[in-house]
Amino acid sequence: MGVTSDRSEALGAHGLRPRNNLLEPAAHVPRLVAGAGLPKDRRVDWAPRSHVDPVRAPLERSRALGGEELRACSLVRLMHGQSGDHPGWAYSERHSEGNAAGSFTIREGPWKYVRFAWYGNPLFNLDDDPGELRDRSGDPSVRPALQDLRAVLDSQADSEAFARAGIAEQERTLADLARALAAAAKRGFG
Secondary structure, three states: EEEEEEOOOOOHHHHHOOOOOHHHHHHHEEEEOOOOOOOOOOOOOOOOOOOHHHHHHHHHHOOOOOOOOOOOOHHHHHHHHOOOOOOOOEEEEEEOOOOOOOOOEEEOOOEEEEEEEOOOEEEEOOOOOOOOOOOOOOOOOHHHHHHHHHHHHHHOOEEEEEHHHHHHHHHHHHHHHHHHHHHHHHHHOO
């Protein structure tokens, strides 16, 4: 059995009311796992992990079929105190209200790179800046970290294609709405 949280304390972080963003107060969630055959009273450093990773563990433990299409790493070995097969980075993406272009993140070690299609793409060192207030993407001394994180993100998603598809979907939705409103106006809205 596993328990996690939606991180309600993120409300208001960075002046944002909703929690649907990729900043640490919203993205970094606690997780408790317990069950038959699992060690008791053990704390495991699972960071960084993707939110989809815990889905694979119950499928694997129950020997259920499915889930192969998930971009997830199993946590079963970690739960037993063994090293896992995780690549050491976590990928996240967000496509929520008002965010047609999407946002994408790679976390590895202390580094967090966020990509917003057609906006600034900040890089944060969470050890030095846990509040994610100082963008290091323009700092030449961290260019290798930035290049590595960009390459990992590019291996996971074509963020520009996602952004273009999101914008196209919004345009289709608006066109459909305009046609429906025009038809309703012709009928006299009734």
